[in-house]
Amino acid sequence: MTEPTRDERVELALDLLAHLEADELSLAEVVDRIETVTTDPTLTRDILDTAELRGIIERDGGRVRHNRGGTFVRFESQVVQREGDFDCRRCGASISTGHFVTFESGELGPFGSSCIRKVLGRE
Known part of the structure; x- marks a missing residue:
């Protein structure tokens, strides 16, 4: 099995964030979830920035609000x-x-x- 590319890891992490069931989490809790995809701090930051740009999350200091899209993992x-x-x-x-x-x-x-x-x- 081949290692996912950087872009594939970003998309996988964005899918995970889009399917979170909590409406609001601490930044540490969100990073904990992202670390199941990558532990690279630069990539983690890029994932958070991309998630915010795509409207998946909103960051407010140390809190992250999930913009509910009606999708949960079944x-x-x-x-x-x-x-x-x-x-x-x-x-x-x-x-x-x-x-x-x-x-x-x-x-x-x-x-x-x-x-x-x-x-x-x-x-």
């Missing part, structure tokens, strides 16, 4: 579970069941059962 159709030996992209734990989120721009994962809920804002 666990039944957009989250796929696979068995195998994985490391969670959020916490790094070894997991035997990986949860992968399928977006138009690509797939994000694997995540453990609790991390998938945190990444998507269900907890």
